[in-house]
Amino acid sequence: MDVTDLKSLFDESRKRMGGVLDHLKREMAGVRTGRASTALLDNVHVEAYGSSMPLNQVAQLSVPESTLIVAQPFDPQLMGAIEKAIRSANLGLNPANDGKVVRIPLPALTEERRKELTKVIHKLAEEARNGVRQVRRDANDRLKKLLKDHDISEDDERRGLDEVQKLTDQHVGLIDDFQKKKDQELLTV
Incomplete structure (x- = not known):
């Protein structure tokens, strides 16, 4: 040796x-700290096209303001699946969609x-x-x-x-x- x-x-x-x-x-x-970050959604998986895919592979994620994350799906038909995945991820987030994007407001901690x-x-x-x-x-x-x-x-x-x-x-x-x-x-x- x-x-x-x-x-x-x-x-x-x-x-x-x-x-x-x-x-x-x-x-x-x-782990959410009160500031919006797309990293909060890294562990969210969406049921899409017959398999479970990471959210960032089915939608463009952005942070337009400190208490809001926006997910713009690449395929508009996935709106419901994205909302469902975010709700079921137990992050305490309540997403809403306007037909074009899914808005994910961060409630105050x-x-x-x-x-x-x-x-x-x-x-x-x-x-x-x-x-x-x-x-x-x-x-x-x-x-x-x-x-x-x-x-x-x-x-x-x-x-x-x-x-x-x-x-x-x-x-x-x-x-x-x-x-x-x-x-x-x-x-x-």
Whole structure:
């Protein structure tokens, strides 16, 4: 075992931890903060043409003002399906169509709803932290196995464990930052 094998272990761990962060960003983008964003509708799927399709593939989404999202279907026959999909997505949104576009007004967030959403944010962040810790556990197990198989020295294992812990601390710090930023967006709207 040489340094390049350890480097590949660190690179793989870094990549997997980065994947956890990317997933967290996508999940948090779907949590409504009171400002209109097309990312709120990223997880909405519309029944169209015999299959379930993401909303952004059947309609042009735009934000003409801070409390309104507009979906302009590529096929006007999908108006009803788009409205139904948005209503059934449990986002607390009530879309309406005027025959040409679907207007999705964002109601003001109540204090109670803000607190519920804060809990959702904390849950998502904790799941992400657990994901990063799982990557750390996998990397540490691989390092211990390499030591046991006499592929690396005890010093290399110790340095490897330290490097993996640094990666973990760095990614957990980023998760904490995302959580704080999203909490601020929720509570200062």
